[in-house]
Amino acid sequence: MDEESPDDLLFKDHHFSSELLKQLNDLRQRRLLTDVSICTGAWEVPCHRNVLASSSPYFRAMFCSHFRESREARVQLRGVDPRALEQVVGYVYTGEVHITTANVLTLMEAASMLQYPRLFEACSSYLQSQLAPNNCLGMVRLSEILSCETLRKKAREVALTYFPEVAASGDLNELGALELKDYLGDDGLCGEEEKVFEALMAWVKHDVQARRRYLQELLQQVRLQYIHPAFFHHFIANDALLQSSPACQDILEMAKRQVFSLYGTSTQDSRPTWHVPPRNSYQDFLLLLGGRKDNQQTTREVLLYSALTGQWQNLAKLPTRLYKASAVALHRSVYVLGGMVVSGGQSLISHKVYIFSLKLNQWRLGEPMLAARYSHRSTAHKNFIFSIGGIGEGQEFLTSMERYDSICDTWQTMASMPVGVLHPAVAVKDQRLYLFGGEDVMQNPVRLTQVYHISRNTWFKMETRMIKNVCAPAVVLGQRIVIVGGYTRRTLAYDPQSNKFVKCADMKDRRMHHGATVIGNKLYVTGGRRLTSNCSIEDSASFDCYDPETDTWTSQGQLPHKLFDHACLTLQCIPHMATFS
Known part of the structure; x- marks a missing residue:
């Protein structure tokens, strides 16, 4: 039953x-x-x-x-x-x-x-x-009293995510030295290093007599190599409180030699504590600027791509249409140099410099170049920008090079390249600036590598049969310089140490006038023009990625539109601090 x-x-x-x-x-x-x-x-x-x-x-x-x-x-x-x-x-x-x-x-x-x-x-x-920036530190302490780990984690996360606002609230000044050190040293802190330094100094100056003994220990938590050199020069290097500490002076002197000088250091006795990557809060974004859109006139558009979301966003447009300007990323800003401006049926070669802040999503005028030029190449090294060659106001072929010092905000004429070329591939590695290939005044490819020793202001050249690129970008990928296409499908990797070229996997198409940049340890190639099998030329919206680990190319989809002769850059940013239009 x-x-x-x-x-x-x-x-x-x-x-x-x-x-x-x-x-x-x-x-x-x-x-x-x-x-x-x-x-x-x-x-x-x-x-x-x-x-x-x-x-x-x-x-x-x-x-x-x-x-x-x-x-x-x-x-x-x-x-x-x-x-x-x-x-x-x-x-x-x-x-x-x-x-x-x-x-x-x-x-x-x-x-x-x-x-x-x-x-x-x-x-x-x-x-x-x-939780809010003005109460999160108090909540951290409360969570410790109540032994509430979930509240402690969340409150600390808010403190790190909104660090500049927390510091501005003044609550940071009530922390003990060990507590402050813990925050300043955290990889997850979301704040520009300038703000980290300012928060540290405000904390010390809140009670100088009692806190100055912690200055050296706390200064070592500031990642000095990610501070804008002008800020370092004007607000850090000559700070009276830091200068009163011999230990802090040693840190600053090492920073200047290691990070903010053209000259490397051969010091073998130490590895500075600031030899660390940027904080986790920084992300690499891909930026496309200007160029010829959909085979029409030069565009003013600026596009931002996040590899994390796979999304494209429109940013503030370039102030004017610039044909064959050059662009570099430096200190979380973008510098657009020169180019040709077409206005009222007239062509004007520009020496203007426009600077873009991703944080503010704004453009401003910078110090102009010494010479007006377009079809030139530019590259950045430490706190300097080099602008090389191109075509001048009289349509003459330029061999000159000038250098911008971002600390002093000045341009200076440097040694000219040995052989005048247009559209070479350009990259900087180990104190040397490399120009690969390009074309001469008769538009013939030049099988030449020209090398500029940055600290000595001298050039030398090397002939090589491996080089035959025109309108191709070059990027530093690991320990090698990679030259991508240029009227060819070939991808070449150059090792400066051995002075040897190695062939990498070919691209799908013969490409030129395209862009290339590095995010993480991978190479991204955008747009350009491609030669078809019947030798016709087509504009491209392709977006491809090269992985050096597997020596393979994969498609990342398509750009929002066809684009060539554009700038393609990587820019580091704290996402929540950026303002996108």
């Missing part, structure tokens, strides 16, 4: 438990069958022992063991707020509690003491929803 039959019914009353609690709470409120009163001071809350013991390990131990409370009619609890106690008991009988800013702390303390973890976490979630 006890065996189950297919005709049997298992009845489940989903409302029974809640109805039972409702009836128990009604009995409690009418003080029927209650057998214990939980007291704090003069405040009493009548309850049923079995309900409390069933709901909490704290009360189970109290009423189901040999403690005297198991027999007492009135149990006194110390350290519990009366109102919070009543709310906790109400929660036990109803599963509900109203959490507000006025009661959350006392409720959380009671939930912790009386061992109601879900109520404790509900209070934690409420506090997390109230």
Whole structure:
């Protein structure tokens, strides 16, 4: 008779438990069958022992063991707020509690003491929803008092994510030295290094006499190589407080030699503590500027691509249409140099420099070049920009080179290239600037590598049969310089140490006038023009990626439109601090 039959019914009353609690709470409120009163001071809350013991390990131990409370009619609890106690008991009988800013702390303390973890976490979630830059540091300390790890993690995350706002609130000045060091050294801190330095100095100057002894230790947490050299030069290098510390002076001098000078250092006795990557909060974005769009006139468009989201965004347009200008990324800004401006039917060769801030999504005029030029090449090294060759105002072939110093905001004429070429591939590696190939005045390919020694301001040239590129970009990928296409499908990797070229996997098409840049350890190639099998020329919207680990090319889809003769750059940015239009 006890065996189950297919005709049997298992009845489940989903409302029974809640109805039972409702009836128990009604009995409690009418003080029927209650057998214990939980007291704090003069405040009493009548309850049923079995309900409390069933709901909490704290009360189970109290009423189901040999403690005297198991027999007492009135149990006194110390350290519990009366109102919070009543709310906790109400929660036990109803599963509900109203959490507000006025009661959350006392409720959380009671939930912790009386061992109601879900109520404790509900209070934690409420506090997390109230987190802001002006209270997150206080919440970190509160979480440590309450031993609430979820609140501590979230509050610390807010402090790191909105670090500049936290520092501006002044709460940072109340931290101890070890606490501040922990924040400043965190890879996840979202803030430009200039802001990190300013926060450090504000903290020290809040109580100079007591805190100056921590200056060296804290300065080592600032990643000096990611600070704009002009800021370093004007606001850090000559700071009186830093200059008063020999140890800090040593750090600054090493920074200047290692990072902000054209001249490398041969010092072998130390590896500076700032030899670290940028903080995790920085992301690499791909930027496309100008060029010829859909085979029409030169465009002013600026496009931003995130490899994380795979999305393209439009940014503030170039101030004017520039034909065959050059562009480089330096110190989280983009510099667009020269180019030809067509206005009112007239062509004007420009020497202007436009500077774009991704953070502000704005353009401004910079210090102009010494010579107007277009079809030139530019590249950046440390705090310098080099602008090379091109065509001048009289349509003459330029062999000249000039250098921009971003600290002093000045241009200077440097040694001219040995052989004048147009459209070479250009890259900087190990104190040397390399010009690969290009074409001569008769538009013939030049099988030549021209090398400029940056610190010596001297050139030398090397003939090579491997080079035959025109209108091709070059990028530094690991320890090698990679030359991508240029009226060819070939991808060549040059090793400066061995002075040897190695063939990499060919591109799908013969390409020229395309862009290339590096994100992470991969090479991205954008747009350009391609030679078809019947030798006709087509504009391209292709977007391809080369992986040196596997020596393979893969498609990343298509650009928003066909594009060639454009600038293709990598720019580092803290995403939430950027303003995109």
